[in-house]
Amino acid sequence: MLMKTSMDTATAEEDAPALAPDAHTVLHANKVEKTYANGTHALARMSLRIQRGDFVSLLGPSGCGKSTLLKMFAGLEAPSHGHIRWAGADQPAKSGLTSAMVFQEATLMPWATVAANVRLPLDLQKVPRPEADARVAEALAQVGLGAFGHVYPRELSGGMQMRASIARALVTKPDVLLMDEPFGALDEFTRNKLDTDLRALWQATGLTVVFVTHSIYEAVFLSSRVVMMAARPGRVVADVPLPEPDRSEAYRLSPPFAEHCRELSALLMAASGHAELHLSLIHI
Secondary structure, three states, rough: OOOOOOOOOOHHHHOOOOOOOOOOEEEEEEEEEEEEEOOOOEEEEEEEEOOEEEEEEEOOOOOOOOOHHHHHHHHOOOOOEEEEEEEEEOHHHOOOOEEEEOOOOOOOOOOOOOHHHHHHHHHHHOOHHHHHHHHHHHHHHHHHOOOOHHHHHHHHOHHHHHHHHHHHHHHOOEEEEEEOOOOOOOOOHHHHHHHHHHHHHHHHHHOOOEEEOOOOHHHHOOEEEEEEOOOEEEEEEEEEEEOOOOHEEEHHHHHHHHHHHHHHHHHHHOOOHHHHHHHHHHOO
């Protein structure tokens, strides 16, 4: 079977003229490049649209610019060339969109309770305490930590600490959730459980999620789309839709799951420079 998405499909948008913003696009990287002061060419003329309600995983070899692109979407990095648009606006503050970011480490304050850690962004926004406490309770319940608001981070496992970090992002009620390998340091069982809960949360809330990962299995389980990037310089080489709605535990053992993993493995090998393997693996 020929793959639906090849290494060449994603280049079409990069070479096409800029398109006008539409109501469904919440994030748009338009022909962006990033070169750092030390000469590192992190991203090269890449374009990508994120639609409202998407769960998009960015997958690719180390050094392909996944985290750089995520930081651009967060407004933490500026492109050297090209532009980022947030719901058509040239600045996040003008777009009406709100976003929150979850990093690789939970980065919780050890001297504060879980509830106080989750409440921090609301305190910075000077949200009245009764409203803030109600939103903290809701966010903790969403991530399965409803009974742990009074404890301190040191009393939590690594997986529970990451749940608290996600709750801290959710408490701001973002339109877009940006996640940079949040489960990469966790054991496989904990990671799978968090993936299942995150997928359920996405389906329940209608969030738009951009998720950086190195795991093909995680990307296939979570995503509505997987964007494959290649390195040196970073660029988008494939955009693979994953239409199956059912992502129960049984999905991990299903033929569609195995087929998607096989396809993405071939793309990843090609993106990593193993083009000869790509040519032999994209056909059955």
